[in-house]
Amino acid sequence: MGRRQIFAAHFLDRGGMTKAAQAGPRPDTEYILPLRWTEDSGMEELAEYIAELCTWTPVTVVDGSPAPLFARHRTLFPPSVRHIPPKPNDGGSGGGNGKVAAVLTAVRLSRAERLVIADDDVRYTREGLAAAFAALDDAELVRPQNYFTPLPWHARWDTSRTLINRAFGGDYPGTLAVRRSALAATDGYAGVLFENLELIRTVTAAGGREKQMPALLVARRPPTARHFFRQRIRQAYDDFAQPARLFAELAVLPVLAVVLAQRRVPRALVVLALAGTAVGIAERGRRRDGGRAAFPPSTAWFAPLWLFERAVCIWMALALRAGGGVPYAGVRIKTAAHSPAALRLRHQGKIRPVQKAHNQNGTQHGS
Template sequence: MCGTPRESLERVVSLLADADVVRPQNYFADPLPWHARWDTARTLINRAFGSDCPGTLAVRRSLLQAAGGYSGDVLFENLELLRTIRAAGGREIRADDLFVARICCSARHFRGQRVRQAYDDFAQPGRLAVEAALLPLLLTLLRKPVRLVLFAGATIITAEIGRRRADGAPVFAADAALWAPLWVGERAVSIWLALGWRLRGGVPYAGKRLFTAGHSLRQLRRTVRRGTPRHL
């Protein structure tokens, strides 16, 4: 569904009747500079394998408050919030066909976020392992150009699957999937740079250094059971 902002809000509210958090799909509204298309490729790949983690969430505050809030001392705050609600027994609805527009940041800010976004994957060990394997794979494929081209084509096909999934084709630009090889190449390098920051005690963020990307669901369940207060 990609209607007016009012229609999107009305649907979010209706979904909250049966959930504690609703997870819609963000997309970049026009105009679409090069870095918006680059980052859209990340969104499409995420959609191909499941759901993207948006910057927009609709939350039932009563359950979150009963859980003691969620930690703001982590890098991947939206994932932390989602996991905290699940740890408290709440229900999450992933509305992958509910599209909410967002405005793209500046190119300078985008460049500054590359390693920081890769660092988020320390909260997702399985994804971290896959992305860490990308650079050795790409270095191997450089000696076999045909296979490198095939790999690039596979990333485009994967992104296109994500673009068409859950009625996404009318929302995402027709050429968005073509940017997938660039994003994959970027993440193959930035994930190793993020590992370097991890070994140095955390990634710089907002004038301080954050070591923890996010807590696991198991950790959060223990914290919720103890009733330990956190930050909203």
């Protein structure tokens, strides 16, 4: 059994697959993939994945790549793929994140109600995709759990961040399932830096229900080590959307400096205690909701390294904030994501949550 089948089987064994998911793809589904590449290494593997996706559900690729690459992609993708450029006026309300413009271009062309939005490094199994679609029977938005495969050293480092997020309630993956009617009700979502958090907050602020599915494990291809290092400060900047987390991270270096300056405090003991706490938190996240099937023990041991990285990068992100925002895809974005309170003022009551209909025998059916 291959690695992808192992994780699909793990999710099935935990009862995550409904009868609707087992029945196969629904006629009202669509997979949306925003794409913007400046070079094409790895495109053949992505094209193979897209070809497989097309046998499960309709696929729309909104491709903002330069014209020569766009033309090459067209030749690599199956004829059944809807392959289109993004429309600049589909960028959402405020911000400059081109990924949001690409998603909203696809949403406004779609006639399907159940949508899966996924970054170009996400790799669903057929069973996992069906489960995400089926979960929209009684939710407006579904949040699965990503895991890296393969796992080079820098992916293990980044996985420790995922584990810490899981320990504190939930990670933010590179893929979400959402009802098109929910996005239509809010007229999309803003093109901010942390676009998936913005999408989640927009739907829930408008009255939609979010279903977190941390046991629905969806594979993700790791970035190159070079790209990984380029992401460090940008990912830290995302925490301007989460003030409690932001202040905690900003406090790490000053508190550590004050403690280490005390002559009577054994410095090695302080460092070991901090490192042990980070590993313990990450291990808790690894053990939650079947995480051990996707995250090997070594990933938790990278948590102290990630904590030190974030403690340094968050101050660099603060400097960028003071300078007008973080550079992203050729633009500068200041807003990480809007607060839930601000989004409630704008969207509250716009979404009427889907309800499950019951037949005479009490069996539930998706609306």
